[in-house]
Amino acid sequence: MYSGERLGTLYVVATPIGNLEDITLRALNVLKDVDIIACEDTRQTKKLLTHYGIGGKKLVPYHEHNEEQQSEKLLSFLVEGKSIALVSDSGTPCISDPGYRLVKKAREAGIKVVPIPGASAVIAALSASGFPTDAFTFFGFLPKKEGQLRRKLEEIFGYPHTVVCYESPHRLKRTLEIIAEMDSEREIGIFKEITKINELFLKGTAGQLLEELEKRGAFKGEFVILFPPKKEKESDFDVEGMLEELKEGGFSMKEAVKKVRELTNLPKREVYAKALKIFRGDNN
Structure with a gap:
């Protein structure tokens, strides 16, 4: 933990996942203002920066093969007071992309980490x-x-x-x-x-x-x-018919629900929803 020093800020910046227009105004402003951009592939990031007329930036490669070494280097820049934007080739950094180690080390060092949300596949x-x-x-x-x-x-x-x-x-x-x-x-x-x-x-x-x-x-x-969650198969039981018979037999709704569940082993909410229609005429 560093204290009493002018520390930099680490911005975690989401970039487009395809269409270059899918980037926020805030993200563009951050990319213009930071001292360093840590990027997964400098060629990909250069395309984005060129498209938006952002030049003169120091780009530091940061990917899965050099994460450990580069995270220490980038942390030293942050301790010196420099601001860094962390970007991946596309989408939000750290989501199945490099970045976790740098963010973890920055937080442990007391450095401010600011998310700049945007595109995510x-x-x-x-x-x-x-x-x-x-x-x-x-x-x-x-x-x-x-x-x-x-x-x-x-x-x-x-x-x-x-x-x-x-x-x-x-x-x-x-x-x-x-x-x-x-x-x-x-x-x-x-x-x-x-x-x-x-x-x-x-x-x-x-x-x-x-x-x-x-x-x-x-x-x-x-x-x-x-x-998606697997669709539950339709029950083979005539639950509504069973509830009708129990109602006619003088059972209360609570007793009927309990009895049907004992006979069918169906979820309570399923039986209860049908019981509401039978006993109270609830059609919602």
């Missing part, structure tokens, strides 16, 4: 998927090894909410084949090249998506896979 995909978003899990890139991938997919299949993952184009086909083999009826969604010219969203079983991607020749690009 995870949030963009969720927002436009039509899948439930009240709760979700993000797993980053799926495992490369088949055994680990199968175990991860088994885990994902059991989640009661939407799961979001990234997958590389050269592994996408095999991943879909494995999903189709493990659960041929499960619906999933695929977002390709979000915000770019060839943006595409497809929804269906893994087998259906494989056929569609083959037909379009669309296995190139950046992909987000979304797994």
Whole structure:
């Protein structure tokens, strides 16, 4: 922890994931004002800076292969009072991208870390998927090894909410084949090249998506896979009929719900919702 010194500020700046217009005014102002820009690929960052007429900036490469060494170097600049913008090639830094080590070290040193929010493929995909978003899990890139991938997919299949993952184009086909083999009826969604010219969203079983991607020749690009929660199968029990009979037999709503649950082992909320209609005429 450094104290009594004029410390710099670390800005975590989100950049476009495709369309260069998807950057905030605040992000552009920060990029213009900072002393140093730490970037995953200096060539990619230069394209963005050139597009917006931002020049004369010191660019420091910061990626997964030099994170440990460069984070110490960048920390020394921050201690000297210099301001740094941390950016990745696209989207929000530290989200399946380098940056975690530098942010951690900066905070431990008492240096101010300021998020400059913006584009994120995870949030963009969720927002436009039509899948439930009240709760979700993000797993980053799926495992490369088949055994680990199968175990991860088994885990994902059991989640009661939407799961979001990234997958590389050269592994996408095999991943879909494995999903189709493990659960041929499960619906999933695929977002390709979000915000770019060839943006595409497809929804269906893994087998259906494989056929569609083959037909379009669309296995190139950046992909987000979304797994919505599995739909619960319709109950084989005539719950409403059972509740009607119990009501006619003099049971209270509470007693009827308890009795039906004992007979069917169905979730309380499901039985209770049906009981409200039968006992109180609640059609909402």
